[in-house]
Amino acid sequence: MQRLVLLTLAALWTSAAVASAAPPPGPPPGCEPQGGDLEIFISPSGEPFRGVGGLAAWFRGADADADGLVTLAEFEADAVRMFGLLDTDQNGSIDGFETQAYEREVVPEIRSLGGARPPPGAGRGPGAEGERPRRPMLGMGRASPPVRREGAARFGLLNEPHPVRGADADLSGRVSLEEWRKAAARRFGLLDQDGDGVLTPDSLPPRPGA
Numbered sequence: 001m002q003r004l005v006l007l008t009l010a011a012l013w014t015s016a017a018v019a020s021a022a023p024p025p026g027p028p029p030g031c032e033p034q035g036g037d038l039e040i041f042i043s044p045s046g047e048p049f050r051g052v053g054g055l056a057a058w059f060r061g062a063d064a065d066a067d068g069l070v071t072l073a074e075f076e077a078d079a080v081r082m083f084g085l086l087d088t089d090q091n092g093s094i095d096g097f098e099t100q101a102y103e104r105e106v107v108p109e110i111r112s113l114g115g116a117r118p119p120p121g122a123g124r125g126p127g128a129e130g131e132r133p134r135r136p137m138l139g140m141g142r143a144s145p146p147v148r149r150e151g152a153a154r155f156g157l158l159n160e161p162h163p164v165r166g167a168d169a170d171l172s173g174r175v176s177l178e179e180w181r182k183a184a185a186r187r188f189g190l191l192d193q194d195g196d197g198v199l200t201p202d203s204l205p206p207r208p209g210a
Contacts, residue, residue: 041057079180079183086098
């Protein structure tokens with residue numbers, strides 16, 4: 001049974017990759033690859049994009065009408081598409097076997113518990129690289145430690161370690177389409193920091209380590 005699930009998931013993923021093999025030329029403004037960009041981007045719904053420019057590729061795919069904006073409806077449509085890829089038996093829910101297949105075969109990177117590293121020199125006082133950090137003076141407070149991210153959070157826009165398990169609102173071990181839609185709406189709200197109802201490349205939060 002598990003072998004059948006894995007083979008089905010691999011076939012669906014290959015079909016999706018072929019269907020999206022010819023993206024529109026050029027990334028949206030503000031999503032251009034930067035030097036040192038991460039080699040993998042995991043979308044808010046858990047889809048992996050490997051290679052430089054993964055964020056741009058996801059945004060371009062979610063922006064259905066190519067107007068440079070991602071609305072809530074477009075965001076949810078992109079999430080539902082991902083749900084269809086994960087629900088390999090097409091029974092309307094992502095069960096434990098399908099979640100395990102996702103972890104092993106689709107995004108094995110999220111099983112690592114390592115946190116995002118702070119940039120070089122973060123938390124250091126003035127001085128040469130490698131100088132021992134100075135203690136803060138009394139009354140000056142302490143510097144906040146860098147936020148530690150785990151799993152998919154190291155490669156995405158949200159601090160959510162597991163996009164599939166994070167949508168399991170009732171902790172039943174399976175994710176229904178309704179739960180998935182609600183998770184998409186919640187994630188959109190977290191990304192829409194200015195509350196204008198749309199996402200733009202410039203309004204997205206920075207990725208850890210990028």
